[in-house]
Amino acid sequence: MWQDLHPLGRHPGSHGYRRFAWTPADAECRAWFTEQAQARGLVQETDRNGNQWAWLGDPAQGDAVVTGSHLDSVPDGGAFDGPLGVVSAFAALDELRARGTEFTKPLGIVNFGDEEGARFGLACVGSRLSSGQLTRDQAHRLTDGDGITLPRAMESAGYDPDAIGADPDRFARIGAFVELHVEQGRALDLSGDAVGVASAIWPHGRWRFDFRGEANHAGTTRLTDRRDPMLPYAETVLAARREAALAHAVATFGKVAVEPNGVNAIPSLVRGWLDSRAPHQDDLDTVVAAVEKAARAAADAQGIDLAVVRESFTPVVEFDHALRDRIGVILGRDTGLTVPVLGTGAGHDAGILSGTVPTAMLFVRNPTGVSHSPAESATEDDCVAGVLALADVLEGLIHA
Ligand code: GLV
Ligand code: MN
Ligand code: MN
Secondary structure (H helix, E strand, O other), X not given: OHHHHOOOOEOOOOOOEOOOOOOHXXXXXXXXXXXXXXXXXXXXXXXXXOOEEEEEOOHHHOOEEEXXXXXXXXXXXXXXXXXXXXXXXXXXXXXXXXXXXXXXXOEEEEEEOOOOOOOOOOOOHHHHHHHOOOOHHHHHOOEOOOOOEHHHHHHHOOOOHHHOOOOHHHHHOEEEEEEEEEOOOOHHHHHOXXXXXXXXXXXXXXXXXXXXXXXXXXXXXXXXXXXXXXXXXXXXXXXXXXXXXXXXXXXXXXXXXXXXXOOOEEOOEEEEEEEEEOOOHHHHXXXXXXXXXXXXXXXXXXXXXXXXXXXXXXXXXEOOHHHHHHHHHHHHOOOXXXXXXXXXXXXXXXXXXXXXXXEEEEEEOOXXXXXXXXXXXXXXXHHHHXXXXXXXXXXXXXXX
């Protein structure tokens, strides 16, 4: 499975993945999913929001056990964030069949669409739509960096953008959802464990800062005559770092757009996106308020207009305690070992589903902790340990 996935959407220069929603690379990943489902005799369907499902047994029976993740990526993403959960889902099914498991409940494997939000700026679009946390009208207003709207992008990929929306009946059939994911930090490396269980996802969000000034000549405009939006933007980036450190949070300006973007032109617009996350909502609120205050002060000092828009927000997610404890028992049954329970600052479809469905996550050790980068990694032994753990968990849930 890894060999087949390896070239899809991989950039020859960076060796990172560029699998953005509704692009040809996304279509190739979707075709791979369909092939895997068909090779195993599963019934494959794509729902109204473009999420792919592969079923063993009839989901209409209800109380289905579902596992999976996503196949899209951030710009120049690694191989594991998302695909590890989907590959492991198919591999865990193979393992269960090899064990002769009796499937007394429907088992589903899912590939959620547009998890990273790399193209339209909002993460987890597929799962948000299905769970009713994003309306069709809101989704129709999403636009990519080239001005292509989400409905146009869906249409050009052969999907009906008017069909999107909440899918409560589909989610009502799910008794438990388990997402396996590469860890995006070093907690398991430090504890010496191959596999862990998630406790919570930090509250997190994205804010867009638009600094508007005046375009002018870089050579002839006196410094005192300039209205340069790059200056308050630069101060804002430094403020974000300072405030995050004070509040035990994280804050990142990882994307910036400049107009007109010429070496010899003072910019008219600097648009920067703040991604901030913290274990506690209060701390996150404090950071964002302080960054905005610093940005306004710096903008005022340079005669720059500033608009701040919150583009997305996900409150804290506490995964289902009963399910988490049951998974702990299932995984410790043979070994007697306690499975580490970790919080994470990364967002996941599992977090979106957790409001509606009993949900849990398994993490697989990442020896460097690096993620959202081509350097993301996991060893083959740990990936196999993840598959076996997922198979144990699915088997335990099917027979619960
Ligand atoms: C998704 O991976 C996110 O945490 O942004
Ligand atoms: Mn990610
Ligand atoms: Mn992911």
